[in-house]
Amino acid sequence: MKVAALTMVYRDYWALAHWYAHHAAQLGAESLYVVAHGPDPRIARICPGASVITVPRDDLQAFDRRRGEMLNAFQAGLHRMYDWVIRTDADELLLWDPARYGGLKEALAAQETAPVVTALGFDLVAQDGDPGSGRLFARRRNLCFSGHYSKAVAARRPVGFVLHGTQVAARRLDGFPFTMPRGLYLAHLKYADPEALSRAVAVRMAVAGGSEGGLPGAGWRAADADAARFLSDFAEKPVKPWEKAETRAREALSVKPARLEKYAVVKTRALKFPHRTVLPERFAGLCPLVA
Template sequence: MQTAAALTMVRDDAFFLKAWLHHYGGLFGRENCYVVNHGRGEEVARLAEGCNVIGIPGDHHKNFDMKRWRMLNNFVMGLRCYYTHVVVGDVDELVVLDPEAGTDLKTWLEGQPNDRVLTPLGLEVIHRIDIEPEPVAERVLGPRMHVRHAPHYSKPCVVSAGTKIARGGHFTQYDKLHTPEHLYLLHLKYCDFTAYAEAMNRRNAVTEAIGGTIKETAIGRHWFAEARGEDRAVFEGFARLAMQEGFAMGPLRKRMHRTWKARGTTGYWAFERPETDTQYRLPERFSGLV
């Protein structure tokens, strides 16, 4: 059995795909990276050369997210026949290991038990446009060193057990919660003002082409123009998040465990995900990690 594979689905998001490929391709090897190329985009295929690129039709249709996660679920369970761990998520989500652990993610995973689902603590990388003028180039962390706690992105995304993953990747039917101390999921949606605006333009165009309401399309509300708001105001608002001293994440993980319970009668399990208004500056050891 190989140690780990990474799986994502992407359409046109070259900015985030480059970061995803650099991260997982460097850690696991491109031969262990699986990219579902929605729409068979030429740029995606070119950037992901050396990976396992799976082209699928790009027709706009309703129930997009339900179909997407049904497919990803099946891919994950198939890949588990050949890999101990499968890391699955959106192209703007990267699972990282705190350098304080003293090793890299692949080596760390080699020492983890199988038959588990690991839930990294979710941190959203934010572009503080008031104090971070440098553009993102080959590395995100360095030019960007501020994060906000994002419970919505504490996703059960490192899978080595047979389970079902819910739409969006937010829940599984695995009934235990494993939140390793040094494991994080970095959500990059807000890591760069320009990249954000370009990505939102593309997503708004998709939902406009599909037509229908948010409920009818089964696509996240954040893809719709009416839920977008004014881009600059969104980023200026990051400066108003309460800055926290240090980088003590233990209490956030303990809160996840305190509220862990079955999600009604759905078969899924979850913890409470309250909105937060805090931010942290990453320790310098994270600079250059992604």
């Protein structure tokens, strides 16, 4: 079974290095496709052996819409050569539970009938006292589950990923299958490294402060306040054992997806949870060490 992974990046080097290391270890660097938003030779150095495609960054008008349309078209093309195509942001890693699957390909192969899989998502958050070195999931283990980041992440045929969900023909909206497999997770790394977070916040605020129409909205314009609010809220959440927190999140998010008639999109409901948890030690070896 052939599986590709696709992402797009602008300057998020810390996250990209982990995206590359994690997915290259599972799929091979030759099956990774990185869209660089503007010329940046550093990306090829971070991702040796991957295909790096550079697209212009001279016009940010309608940024989100044009980006999504381009990635959907590229993803559709990859389906001509791959059985599954994974697509995430550069600060998102597709994980599997080692107690359930032997690897990423095995996790996808188990979804024999699903046209699209949605992963249970969580924000991985750095904490004071975390180890300063080592594999990512050995030194960063505190997290909270998120409906917002429980996204459509992999497809076995051409579909459009829109608003974190799957866009379908309007006539299929009510009956399109929604599959969130047990033991498949999307780790969002935005808050996993304080220095990388500071750089990412600065980039977002600069982009959103432009004069073009259709730029990202308030969440990017006030990215610093948004990040501070998230971290403050996270610190106040009580800690639940993984088994209880994971079960509650999965049971809430794996059923009754939102079916948005306006966009013909099937997606996870954007639920939030009042607790946080700790990633089990068995996940510690999933992402290779990044220098």
